[in-house]
Amino acid sequence: MTDSTLNPAEAPMARRESPHAGQAAAARLRARRRSERRFKAYGFGAVLLAIVMLVVLIGTLAGQGLGAFTQTQIAVEVNLDPARLDPQGTRDPKTLADANYTGLLTDIVRDNFGATQRRDVLKALGLFSRDARFELRDFVLANPDLIGTTQTVWLTASGNLDMLDKGWIDRDLPQAQRPVDDQVLGWYDALAAKDAVSRDFNTRFFTGADSRSPELAGIWGATVGSALTLFVCFILSFPIGVTTAIYLEEFAPKNRWTDLIEVNINNLAAVPSIVFGLLGLAVFIGFFGMPRSAPVVGGFTLALMTLPTIIIATRAALKAVPPSIRQAAQGLGASPVQVVFHHVLPLAMPGILTGTIIGMAQALGETAPLLMIGMVAFIADVPGGFTTPSTVLPVQIFLWADSPERAFVEKTAAAILVLLGFLIIMNAIAVLLRRRFERRW
Structure with a gap:
């Protein structure tokens, strides 16, 4: 059928352009591409700005602290x-x-x-x-x-x-x-x-403890205190957090009580850290009578703060395991506990470890909750145990930053560089573990 045989009323319809063709469609396509290029440029600019700010931060700290x-x-x-x-x-x-x-x-x-x-x-x-x-x-x-x-x-x-x-x-x-x-x-x-x-x-900077004289001050005492505090925090938060997440994700019935528990866990992850310090001061020191300014109290307090992070990360790692793994194990006669501990948990462990390391890195850099339990005291000796008075690296930095001598400014910047080094190492370990053991389904 040719155009001459069309009904005259249908002729304008035949000549009407498709909304997906022609100059209007090409203009819309060019606008979308321009918008996409702008979005990419914004993203690249944001990443570049973050890198510049990081370089400025590290450069400033290095300029002030390398002399220490x-x-x-x-x-x-x-x-x-x-x-x-x-x-x-x-x-x-x-x-x-x-x-x-x-x-x-x-x-x-x-x-x-x-x-x-x-x-x-x-x-x-x-x-x-x-x-x-x-x-x-x-x-x-x-x-x-x-x-x-x-x-x-x-x-x-x-x-x-x-x-x-x-x-x-x-x-x-x-x-x-x-x-x-x-x-x-x-x-x-x-x-x-x-x-x-x-x-x-x-060498005294790495082997000595705190001192009133800046030339004698070192970070070893605070480093040992941080290690003891993080050890107590890990021993408490990791098993409790992982078992809680396993129960909520794999065994707990879905009802109002579990919904209420989940909401409170998510809310605790956003609570300011100083609130956990007040809780540790009231409960562990005020009620249980634990020694003030000791790694055991700091570890208990930081464990309360780290628990929500570990629970949330563990639940996300368990959810990432495909349901087919559970179904296959159940089809072979495995019990629910065997399904979780023999099949699901090993596959989710990389994500669990990643979340745990990130939570511990957050605990390593905390200052406010430890100030509330008295770990701000001047400690001139290296702590000898979990109950001896000690301080930690962030609190040591806080104390040095408040000192008037110019030499302590240098010590403060150097201690910040050491703390950043520890944090970078911990986060790098988390990334390596995830890449090494993570499975893509």
């Missing part, structure tokens, strides 16, 4: 006077350990810096760390045969001199605005001219 990984040392000439160190000449270690090393340090500043007045002696002693006398003791105990000679000994510099050597103290400021005066600057310049100033790797 080194410590300034001062070389001085020490006259190991036998009359002061070992009057009897027995070389008995106990006698050498009990010698007057404070007096020996005073002799050092008089001989090396010409300090004769009491005020100058005290000022010259401020060039060294408060532990300088113990460093002298350790040197003598390690080298008793050198008593009676003059030796060059490297001693740890004070926090102010360390900041001066690293360039954080502006020498051009007026003396009243500097933490070191002109006389100390002169002594430092004289030491530097003799190559008696050096910067070495600061």
Whole structure:
């Protein structure tokens, strides 16, 4: 049939264009493509902005904190006077350990810096760390045969001199605005001219506990406290969270009570962490009388906070296992418990471990709940157990950030870098576990 045989009333209908063809459709297609390109550009810009902000954060912390990984040392000439160190000449270690090393340090500043007045002696002693006398003791105990000679000994510099050597103290400021005066600057310049100033790797930062002196402060005590606290948290939260999720997902009847429990678990995951700290303070310390500022109390408190995260992650991992696995096991005669523990749980374990590690990483970075249970105290020793007073890395960072000395600013940034390193490692382990054991159905 040709166009000439069409009914005249049907001719306009035949000439009408399809809504999916023609210039209008092409315009709509171009608009959709432009919209898609804009959306991709927005997404790429958001990712790029996040990367830039991360680089700025890490760069700022690195610029402020990398110096904490080194410590300034001062070389001085020490006259190991036998009359002061070992009057009897027995070389008995106990006698050498009990010698007057404070007096020996005073002799050092008089001989090396010409300090004769009491005020100058005290000022010259401020060039060294408060532990300088113990460093002298350790040197003598390690080298008793050198008593009676003059030796060059490297001693740890004070926090102010360390900041001066690293360039954080502006020498051009007026003396009243500097933490070191002109006389100390002169002594430092004289030491530097003799190559008696050096910067070495600061092992004390990784092996020491907290201290009032920034040059002596370290993160080992807080690291041990964090490890003990996370161990208690894991021992409590993992089995309780996983078994709760298994019951709710596999065995619990679907009724109002289970719906109420699920709603409350989801709500607990969004509760501010300080509320868990108040709960730990009221229940574990106030009611049960547990020791304040101890890893066992911190672990119990963080376990309460971590439980909702583990339960939700475990339920999601159980739901991801296909129903055909359960049906096949039941068809072969397995009981409901055998179905869950022999078939479903092993397949869901990668997701469970991932959620658990993420929850533990969140607990590692928490500060507010631990402040409420007293883990903000100054702890100068490495904790020796679960009930001894201790602190954790985030609280240690909080304490250092509140200190006025410039050297503690450097320590704070360095501790944040260490904490970020731990968090990155934990999250990387979670990703590797998921990729290594995850099965795609």
